[in-house]
Amino acid sequence: YAVLGGKCRSCGQSISIKYPxxxxxxxxLYAYAFWQFGWSMELALTLVLTSLLFILTMSDLAYMLIPNKILLIFLPIALIVRYLSPLENWYNPIIGGIVGFVLLFVIFLASRRGMGAGDVKLFGLLGIFLGPLHVVIALFVSAFVGSVLGLTLLGLGRVKRKQPIPFVPSIAVGTLLTYYFADDWVSWYLDLLL
Structure with missing residues (x-):
């Protein structure tokens, strides 16, 4: 990108800085995952999750769309790497998937489709990676990130009121923060209560 001056080699058209x-x-993020987990199945799980979130972030930013094909491709991969990784119990990924899907489906119905159906299916998939407790935490963190981002864009005049903005980038940030730090957050919260 730097060598080409931010332009396509063949046609000379500008390439958006967001891609590099x-x-x-x-x-x-891949390097951080390796630093955290080394060569392990947990690393494989983290790389699959990170890749899923990156692909869908790019799609949502470009087209405001979460393709079903991408979700269907990642579903069996998520199940395989989740069950090959360390687990507390065998049913955690299944319950996590159900909780993620049902929670977002209820919000989808309550918001009168203010949220996309793709977000509902995505959270079902994320529940497999995160488990039931962490997928709920990821939803709250994603909503917080989305609110801050939306208010910032509104304040800067980049979007108008009621203008839809891509939610997957906020989901990606919220999910990865939850994936890496939720156990520390839960421990900290329990220490405050006790």
């Missing part, structure tokens, strides 16, 4: 920026961020 997201690719750089992806490389940093």
């Amino acid at each position: 920026a997201l690719e750089l961020l992806g490389g940093i």
Whole structure:
């Protein structure tokens, strides 16, 4: 990107800075995952989750769309790597998937389709990775990130009131923060209560 001056080699058209920026961020996240887990099935699980979130973030930013084909491709992969990774119990991924889907489906109905159906299916898939407790935490963190982002864009005049904005980037941030740090958050919260 730097060598070509941000332009396509063949046609000379400008390339958006968001593409190399997201690719750089992806490389940093993959390196962080390796630093956290080393060569392990947990690393494989983390890389699959990170890849899913990156693909869907790019799709949502470009087209405001979460393709069913992507979700269907990642569903068996998620189940395989989840069950090959360390688990507290065999039913956690299944219950997590159900909780993620049902929770978002209720919000989808209550919001009168203010949220996309793709988000509902995505949270069902994320529940397999995260489990029932963490998928709920991920929803709250994602909603918080989305609110801050939406208010910032509104304040900067980049979007108008009631204008839909992509939610997957917020889901990606909320999910990865939850994946890495939720256990610490829960421990901290329990220490406050006791």
